[in-house]
Amino acid sequence: MDAQENALMEGKLSEEQLTEAPVEACDAPESNAKPRNYKSKAEIVERLKEIVGNGENPTKEELDHLKTTFYKLHIAERESKQKAYLESGGDPDKYVLTPDEDEEVFKAEMGVIKERRVKLFLEQEAEKQENLQKKLDIIETIKNMAISPEEANKNYNAFKELQQQWKDIKSVPADKANELWRNYQLYVEQFYDQLHLNREAREYDFKKNLSIKTQLCEAAEKLATENDVISAFHQLQELHQQYRETGPVAKELREEIWARFKAASTIINKRHQQHFEELRAKEEENLKRKTELCEQVEAIVQGEYTHASDWEKQTKEIIGIQAEWKKIGFAPQKMNVKIFERFRAACDSFFAQKAAFFKNMKQVFNENIAKKQALVEQAEALMDSTDWKSTSDKMIALQKEWKTIGAVPKKVGDELWDKFLTACNKFFEARNATNAGTRNEEHANLDKKKNIIAQLKELATGVADDLQAKVQSLVEEYNTVGHVPYKEKDKLYQEYHEILDKLYNDLHISVAKKRLDNFKNNLKNVAKRGEEALDNERARLMRRYEGMKQEINTYENNLGFLNASSKKGNSLIEEMNHKVQKLKDDMEFVKQKIKAIDAENK
Structure with missing residues (x-):
């Protein structure tokens, strides 16, 4: 609203000032009609053709609504086509926007309308200039009529005709309107002041003008009950125009009639x-809500998504936000296009990133398909092999490699997996069928060896005169039994050697003591042959002692070079350790014999 209208609302304008306020000063919209809801671009194009064909002069609001709605539908249609293209496996780099015939027609018709509006505007401006000159001429004529009572009385009828001409002349340039009204009102009042000699005519005009202004007051008061606020406001502008064009009333009634009209206004x-x-508050609220939706989409765009499911989840989120956007009304006019462009840019950015992701994923899928196809071919080449050990290792290696390859599309992945699994199963089933007899034999050998170990454990708990012979017999029997299942081998080996070591240790102590006692008894017979015989025996034992000592050193040196990282290497070390321990035990026994000879010599 302009300054005059604000002043009118605050009760600051006089009746004379009211006549200075042109209708064009109001900033109300041209129409309060609810915008038509267009469901397709074709409907919008048809409306534009109708405007052009009928020579209509549409409001700016209608043209803005047609343009905004058309491009909303146009962009939604374009995005839908692009999405369908990408989902069907299309290459984003090769996607081309197809020309839209509706858009071309839309632009052409809109161009015609814009040209007409420019032409009409120029014609209206020219007409306003003509009207300005006409009204200036009327003012000049009335001015010349009001120079004396005689001239006023003589030209009264001409004056009334000039007033009617003034009413018939429409808009003038807005920047000249106020000054024009002030001058017109000034000379009209001067003319009436000169009519005092023709009081009857003046009183008649005053009474007639009062009747008209009273009717205008009543019409303005009635507008207070009008449900359509916009319509009421526009009707009020018409009443203002009529009030301004109506002449003055008697001076004593001017303030009263003006106060009544002002109150209704x-x-x-x-x-x-x-x-x-x-309405503006609602538009601001709409702008706030749309800004929040822009921020939500922009936050989604900033996210990092590494799986197709992530992108599909966010796509549903974006579509949901777009649906919510459509439910929100217009934002303030100066921001409406800007906020829509921001929202569209964020959505476009998301779908562009999504297209790039799926393009890259398609490439990765193709690489993974090629890798898995190669493994399928290798497995199929090996599935008829009878080299069970070597091929088993190769098949297991292929299976491990298969697990390291990334995902492929489900349908293709299932087909490749079925082929790969079929090839692997064929080989392993054939191998298992061939080895079934061997496994049965190995389980039988396992039972035999467990039985021998149980007998050895039983010998370790009792005392038997022929213990050594029984142990040796079981050891020989154990060594004749064949292979056992591979998984049981190490456990059985440990159990067997633990009980055998215990038995050998017990046997060694017992036998060594008995042998030493026998040696001591035999020394008496040797002593009878003389001192020289004892010395010879002692010398022989010393040579044997030194020999065993040298042999122990050799074994221990060799042990330092063996690697126990493998099972085979560990078994060899254990065997050599057993030999070293036996040599040490034998060397100790020889040492005890030497001591016995020395004791006999004393």
């Missing part, structure tokens, strides 16, 4: 102002 203006304040 204030009510309508306040309702109109409140309506647009609510």
Whole structure:
């Protein structure tokens, strides 16, 4: 609203000032009709053709609504086509926007309308200039009529005709309107002041003008009950125009009639102002909501998504936000296009990133398919092999490699897996069938060896005169039994050697003591042959002692070079350790014999 209208609402304008306020000063919209809901681009194009064909002069609001709605539908259609293309496996780099015939027609028709509006604007401006000159001429004529009572009385009828001409002349340039009205009103009042000699004619005009202005007051007051606020406001502008064009009333009634009209106008203006304040508040709220949706989409765009399921989840989120956007009304006019462009840019960025991801994923899928196809071919080449050990290792290696390859599309992946699994199963089933007899034999050998170990454990708990012979017999029997299952081998080996070591240790102590006692008894017979015989025996034992000592050193040196990282190497070390321990035990026994000879010599 302009300064005059604000002043009118605040009760600051006089009746004379009211006549200075042109209708064009109002900033109300041209129409309060609800915008038509267009469901397709074809409907919008048809409406534009109708405007052009009928020579209509549409409002700016309608043209903005047609343009905004058309491009919303146009962009949604374009995005839908692009999405369908990408989902069907299309290459994003090769996607080309196809020309839209509706858009071409839309632009052409809109261009015609814009040219017409420019032409009409120029014609209206030219007409306003003509009207300005006409009204200036009327003012000049009335000015010359009001120079004396005689001239006023003589030209009264001509004056009335000039007033009617003034009413018939429409808009003038807005920047000249106020000054024009002031001058017109000034010379009209001067003319009436010169009519005091023709009081009857003047009183007749005053009474007639009062009747007209009273009717205008009543019409303005009635507008307070009008449900359509915008319509009421526009009707009020017409009443203002008529009020301005109506001549003055008697001086004593001027303030009263003006106060009545002003009071009625204030009510309508306040309702109109409140309506647009609510409308603007709603638009601001819409802008806030749309800004929040922009921020949500922009946050989604900034995310990192590494799986197709992540992108599909976010796509549903974006589509949901777009649906919510469509439910929200317009934002303030100066921001409506900007906020839509921001929202569209964020959505476009998301779908562009999604297209790039699926393009890259398609390439990775193709690489993974090629890798798995190669493994399938290798497995199929090996599935008829009878080299069980070597081929088993190769098949297991292929299976491990298969697990390291990334995902492929489900349908293709299932087909490749079926082929790969079939090849692997064929080989392993054939190998298992061939080795079934061997496994049965190995389980039988396992039972035999467990039985021998149980007998050895039983010998370790009792005392038997022929213990050594029984142990040796079981050892020989154990060594004749064949292979056992591979998984049981190490456990059985450990159990067997633990009981055998215990038995050998017990046997060694017992036998060594008995042998030493026998040696001591035999020394008496040797002593009878003389001292020289004892010395010879001692010398022989010393040579044997030194020999065993040298042999122990050799074994221990060799042990330092053996590697126990493999099972075979570990078994060899254990065997050599057993030999070293036996040599040490034998060397100790020889040492005891030497001591016995020395004791006999004393």
